[in-house]
Amino acid sequence: MSLFATFNSIAFVIIMMIGLYTLIARQNLVKKTLGLGLFQTGIFLMYITLGVRDGGSAPILQEGADLAYSNPLPHVLILTAIVVSLSTMAVALALIIGVREEYGTIEADEIATIDRAEAKEDHEA
């Protein structure tokens, strides 16, 4: 019982860490963006879990009913966060397309190699 009662606290850390691992271990920029999105949804899970109450109901008030309404504040914060995460992803993808046009690749290690080669050429010239 106690494992399930604290299951979400473990689950959000696991989801965040899957995203963090991808951010560090993978070189592909689109895959890094996906990892960042995963990291953000882990945080959403933590917030929404905090608003839940036993025998609860959605925070939509009903006349004359004494219900255990969920906390509406985390829902409001996460609504904003979802839209902001979409905005950051859009800008990131636009930058990745720009990188692809400039370098012809979206792998971070290949881009670093090209940069180093160019810097060396400039230094010799």
Add this chain to the structure above:
Amino acid sequence: MSDPVLLINVILLVIAVVAAIAAMWTRDLLGAVMLMGIYSLLLAVEWANLFAMDVSYTEAAVGAGAATILLLTALTRTGTREKAGPNFHPTALLTVIVTGALLIYGTADMPRFGDPQAPATVNVAPEYIAQNVGKVDAGEDGPENDFGDHVPNAVTAVLASYRGYDTMFETAVIFTAGVCVILILRPLSPSARRETAQSQEGA
């Protein structure tokens, strides 16, 4: 385990974590985007299960819908294959294990799932629900409805009134992001291209 909310919550999260691992594991970016769409849809069901209806709609529309379309559009310009490489990255694994252990250690004193005595539940939440922040008095001549002219959805009420600036500047964030995307993706005008070429020749 008698609480169906908790049981469904655990099942959905296990499936979601499997979908997330599969999305991060695959080297096919198109497959990864599709799996992230599945993951988002599972989360939308999970939010509905946790009584966060507004978040559920937004996740289904924005996370599973708009984000997937954005990613697919980007993939048409970048290609769908990820370069093959080692799946095992010792530094990343070490970082993730240390960070994860610290976070789990930090969650040890968090309230249990659905605890009615949790600080988040007992402090401000009853105020929001009792006052129904943002209630609008339509006046004596206003329309009559079952809710006494108040906004019945507490999320709408808090979003529009108590956190109104938050919502307003959220639109500013979207606008800025849109302007950024246009400026980055816009092709250079012929005169700007000539200038760039000239400066490169000069150097």
